[in-house]
Amino acid sequence: MNQDNILEIRNLSVNFPVTGGFFKRKIADLNAVDGINLEIKKGETLGLVGESGCGKSTIGKAIIKLLKFNSPDVKVSGEILIKTEDGEIDIIKLKNKDLRKYRGYIQIVFQDPYSSLNPRMSVGQIIEEPMKYHSKISKKERGERIAYLLEKVGMQPEQAKRYPHEFSGGQRQRVGIARALATNPKLIIADEPVSALDVSIQAQVINLLQELQSEFDLSLLFIAHDLSVVEHISSKISVMYLGNIVESGLSKEVYHKPVHPYSKALLSAVPLPRVSLEKNERIILKGDIPTPLNKPSGCGFRTRCPIAQKECAESIPPLELKRENHFAACFFSK
Numbered sequence: 001m002n003q004d005n006i007l008e009i010r011n012l013s014v015n016f017p018v019t020g021g022f023f024k025r026k027i028a029d030l031n032a033v034d035g036i037n038l039e040i041k042k043g044e045t046l047g048l049v050g051e052s053g054c055g056k057s058t059i060g061k062a063i064i065k066l067l068k069f070n071s072p073d074v075k076v077s078g079e080i081l082i083k084t085e086d087g088e089i090d091i092i093k094l095k096n097k098d099l100r101k102y103r104g105y106i107q108i109v110f111q112d113p114y115s116s117l118n119p120r121m122s123v124g125q126i127i128e129e130p131m132k133y134h135s136k137i138s139k140k141e142r143g144e145r146i147a148y149l150l151e152k153v154g155m156q157p158e159q160a161k162r163y164p165h166e167f168s169g170g171q172r173q174r175v176g177i178a179r180a181l182a183t184n185p186k187l188i189i190a191d192e193p194v195s196a197l198d199v200s201i202q203a204q205v206i207n208l209l210q211e212l213q214s215e216f217d218l219s220l221l222f223i224a225h226d227l228s229v230v231e232h233i234s235s236k237i238s239v240m241y242l243g244n245i246v247e248s249g250l251s252k253e254v255y256h257k258p259v260h261p262y263s264k265a266l267l268s269a270v271p272l273p274r275v276s277l278e279k280n281e282r283i284i285l286k287g288d289i290p291t292p293l294n295k296p297s298g299c300g301f302r303t304r305c306p307i308a309q310k311e312c313a314e315s316i317p318p319l320e321l322k323r324e325n326h327f328a329a330c331f332f333s334k
């Protein structure tokens with residue numbers, strides 16, 4: 001594992017069994033994540049972008065090892081390495097009993113602040129819960145930490161006694177962020193943390209995450225379906241399509257000089273003055289994203305790609321260096 005990295009994902013694949021018929025036999029494998037590589041440096045934010053269904057949340061869940069809970073037959077392969085004070089650890093190989101020890105290292109902020117907070121628990125109890133499992137601190141210290149964290153996310157300590165339904169979406173997401181911070185994590189996975197919020201408060205929550213990141217020296221995996229959401233907060237961006245990473249590079253490079261036709265298409269959806277694409281580079285995506293059950297041969301994007309040629313159906317383009325620190329998986333785009 002690279003010295004500066006907090007997380008390194010190597011060749012991660014995730015397959016969900018698809019069952020059918022009277023006996024609910026397995027009839028197919030849904031390949032949600034197809035051999036991806038990612039790395040996040042200490043204190044860095046990586047933006048992970050792509051349309052709904054491309055596998056972003058599956059990567060997040062694999063990192064916090066949640067997948068097994070929802071679908072027992074899921075197959076995960078590859079390596080998910082994290083750096084801890086005990087050295088390098090592969091989350092995939094970690095036994096459940098050892099998992100608890102490292103759970104606090106990585107926390108997640110969910111997309112929907114309405115369904116991700118238990119309505120029967122007070123805000124204080126919600127923030128306290130992960131501390132009970134992860135740290136050996138007294139009740140009094142936990143109370144102090146709840147007050148401290150509420151202030152850090154821009155709320156008042158007295159609000160600990162109130163319940164989620166008493167708050168707006170933006171405030172609930174602040175509570176979700178305070179809960180994620182409770183165990184003093186090294187890495188936070190923010191899975192579309194602002195998608196369910198009004199546009200007017202999205203920026204506030206993104207700014208808050210950015211402030212907390214530098215204050216707590218956090219590393220962040222910031223997931224979004226919209227490139228413009230991740231541009232400012234991320235130092236690097238990876239673009240996903242149908243379980244693969246199709247482009248990866250420094251944020252301003254990917255945002256201002258995208259290489260892959262899919263990234264160009266995603267940017268075409270962004271309002272004009274912010275993007276410096278040439279007119280003839282604007283691409284409007286046609287059709288829906290294919291299902292991972294029925295992936296096109298060769299390049300997964302070719303069925304929607306304006307520059308696809310015969311070769312694109314024959315072999316899968318590798319993610320290769322196109323410019324300095326800037327990778328894309330396309331035979332024809334430069």
Ligand SMILES: Nc1ncnc2c1ncn2[C@@H]1O[C@H](COP(=O)(O)OP(=O)(O)O)[C@@H](O)[C@H]1O
Binds near residue numbers: 016017030050056059
């Ligand atoms: N528990 C599951 N069982 C079966 N298929 C799943 C499960 N979770 C996700 N999928 C499928 O995996 C693919 C990727 O899903 P997901 O990671 O949620 O995408 P994203 O977060 O990018 O919208 C989708 O086709 C989705 O239907």
Ligand SMILES: [Mg+2]
Binds near residue numbers: 056058
């Ligand atoms: Mg998702």
